[in-house]
Amino acid sequence: MNYDQICYEIKNKGSYLCVGLDSDLNKIPKYLLKYDDPIFEFNKIIIDNTKDLVVAYKPNLAFYEVNGSQGMRTLKKTLDYIPKNIFKIADAKRGDIGNTSLMYARTFFETFNFDAITLSPYMGRDSIDPFLEFKDKWAIILALTSNKSAKDIQSIKNLNGEQLYESIIKNSTEWSSKKNMMYVVGANREDDLLNIRKIIPDNFLLIPGVGAQGGDLKKISNLGMNENCGIIVNVSRSIIYCDDSINFGQEVRLSAMKVKNQMQEILFSSRII
Amino acid sequence: MNYDQICYEIKNKGSYLCVGLDSDLNKIPKYLLKYDDPIFEFNKIIIDNTKDLVVAYKPNLAFYEVNGSQGMRTLKKTLDYIPKNIFKIADAKRGDIGNTSLMYARTFFETFNFDAITLSPYMGRDSIDPFLEFKDKWAIILALTSNKSAKDIQSIKNLNGEQLYESIIKNSTEWSSKKNMMYVVGANREDDLLNIRKIIPDNFLLIPGVGAQGGDLKKISNLGMNENCGIIVNVSRSIIYCDDSINFGQEVRLSAMKVKNQMQEILFSSRII
16 A cells, blocks of 8 residues: 555545554453454454544554464454455564564565554664565554653663654654655654654654543644644554443444544544545 | 573583574475475474574574464474473564563463563563563563664664663663573674673673674673673574585584584683583
8 A cells, every 4th residue: 555545545534543453352342252263253343343434454463473373363364354445554563684574574564465564663774674675565663652661762862962763763764755654653742743743744653542541632633744644543442442242343333433533523624634 | 491590501501502493484495395384394303403402492483473373383383392491582572562562471471482582672661571570481682783774773872972772771770680681682793792791790691693694603702701601692594504405404413513512612611611
């Protein structure tokens, strides 16, 4: 999926919502446990009830790997079930030496047919490069994450007073362009969003942390958006676990719809649609 | 496996060799392709021929994930096949927000029964903490890696002139102790090894990059060792792919033996054994 297609989907749907598929056997509605593959049944119902409301799904790899080979089968079936016009993000936070990164790129872009993968920048450019060589596939680099300890490392200042995450974003702009690089910025990093937009006005930002993690959608949208929207906001737990009855699909739809409607209003008032 | 057990195995075997199981369908001897699970057959022969020479095996997750659910089955079978007294390292370079890191910890320590996992420190302490809560399991934190671009990020200096990798090592000493934390330091980072030993004299270092990546065993051993050895040196490609005939097991054994004998000599001359 390329840059223009993502922009088209956002405008067409009036949504920049990504739903995180952090699907956990211990948290899904109990009635699903009678199925052969309960996690897939859960994901299927989530997808059926939200596919017209979202522009992206983001399976979190940890929740599939924990189930070993069965988890990988569930992941593959889930990816195959997601409609083609929806952006598929592997939340995997990989990053390794070149030949290993190439293997990860093949894993996520070919074996599983994801459009994008989240990556840790700690090993530098040559750990990211292999992901940038696949046509219409994306590297999403961790910049400033939403967890409490992130600042201990990501905000370390260099000799010029520049924070580590700023140095990383600046360095990375030489690796490729807005056409295949996005950045993860936590929804609770409001104070830094304007600063980030100064360095990379055009790249998409993937913003997790709205919902269970407490970020404010309107605020971060106003700070992070550009003229093409330029943000994809992820919500996981507060949508997928909003209900545990046999009718959870409808409740999930209502929860997603609420966020989507708010997004549509923001897109409208920002004159993007 | 705890700290004392690792020290015992090193002294008992006269070896601090870790063999990296970066097992790739395109690189293993062709005759293995007739088996149902060629990668497992390959790993089995490597293990049969080296288990008395090594103290650790390090499967590289990318090489298993690329084969989807079959890859996870291969990985599980491989882990089950490794003798109990050998340290099992998941080279996975994970690191995520707390609830996701906990899932990864369960994946590697419980589902697959690894003893240790490599972790990226970019997200800070709370992304590492969940791994430190499992008894006799280890977090191995990336400090200074062997790839060319690593220095772009890892050597960024802070306001006190301290490099990023030093700040991370210093910070992390507050997270736990030598009892369950090791650090990855590339074999080509000789100039920094003495410096690292000043900050963490007691922790084990996992040193990849000897062999195909060009590090010098004797030099890095002299710089990195402490009175309990304190280093585990990984060799992957130059051992596992040293031959592609039907007799590759014997050649692998000879290659591993060469490294092991050199290690034994170094342990002896350093009066560790």
